[in-house]
Amino acid sequence: MNKTVVSVSFALLLSTVHIVICQDSEWGTNDYIEYQVGTTGTKIILTSSHGGHLRPESIPERDHGCFIADVCVYSHFCSPKDELNCRAVVIPDAHTLELTGTIADAMQNITGQRPHVILNHLHRGKLDANREIEQAAFGVPEAETAWREFHEFIERAQATVGTGLLVDIHGHGHPEPWLEIGYLFSGLDLDLNDIDPARSSIYHLSTQVNVPFDDLLRGAESLGGRCEAAGYIAVPAPDYPGPDGGNYFTGGYITRRHGSRDQGTIDAIQIESPRFLRDMWEDYGSDLAVIILNFYQRWYT
Structure with a gap:
């Protein structure tokens, strides 16, 4: 894929000085x-919930839930399992932990500031931190503790940041080669131009700038627009304002809970990257860092 260099106003980006990457990590129960x-x-806050590798035997593997009285019940002990209505996804988003770390390192090299980073190291078969706790942990106390700690760490970072941007890093397995940028609008919403800012995970930003919301969502200076300027295909963006009926993830639990749709002054955006880009996470992650920083500098400073 041919890429053009994104122009940024961060003077440090042009410097040949390499900053020593250091980080102060806190760990939850059992690390x-x-x-x-x-x-x-x-x-800036970065989160990654689906790239973990740990598979402790003390946490049973997540399976599908049961459809009981028109409600999904997520338990290892319910029966019969209903994959159609109550599916539990256990396939990890490969290389998203590495990708998130690369983005954070590059941001620190460029600006001298390292973002807050929250990582789930449990395999998705043990915990899905991007779901409600019932579906995430299947009632297993050890997994529930990890789920709570993941979101409590995010809330601590949010309290420290005050006003800012959370970027949730994921990977998709769709045949389309695009980046799916989620603001809580469905693909159909984007295709039909049904884009009320109050329903988006960047609602707070929309109240702070005097531009049409469409500019923030898919204009040249949107996150998708910045991706296009760097040579990537993204949805929503100027060239692809919607998926046109194609596959598209809208944003998940993290984006809903920790974005500004319902409350707060921190916006959240989910980025779903195709596998071939995640496989070259070092180069791609460095590009994403510049893209996110450009977007942040344009709208938050």
Whole structure:
């Protein structure tokens, strides 16, 4: 894929000085959840929930839930299992932990500030931290503790940041080669131009800038627009304002809970990357760092 260089106004990007990457990590119970505390003054939070590798035998493998009285019940002891209505995804988002770390390192090299980073090191078959606790942990206390610690670390970072941007890093397995940038709008919403800012995970940002919301969502200076300028295909963005009926993830539990749709002054955006880009996470992650920083500098400073 041919890429053009994104122009940024960060003078440090042009410097040949290499900053020594250092981080202050706090760990949850059993070292399942890691919180890399950001540099004082940073306003960016990165999260990764589906790239973990740990598979302790003390936590049973998640399976599908049961559809009982028109409600999904997620338990290892319910029966019969219903994959159609109550599916539990256990396939990890490969290389998203590495990708998230690369983004954080590159941001620190560029700006001198390291973002807050929250990582789930449990395999998705043990915990899905991007779901409600019932579906995430299947009632297993050890997994529930990790789930709570993951979201508590995010809330601690949010309290420190005050006003800023959370970027949730994921990977998709769709045939489309694009980045799926989630703001809580469905693909159909984007295709039909049904984009009320109050329903988005960047609602707070929309109240702070005097531009049409469409510019924030898929204009040239949107996150998708920045991706296009760097040579990537993204949805939503100027060239692809919607998926046009194609596959697209809208944003998940992290984006809903920790974004600004319902409350707060921290916006959240989910980035779903195709596998071939995640496989070259070092180069791609460095590009994403510049893209996110450009977006942040344009709208948050």
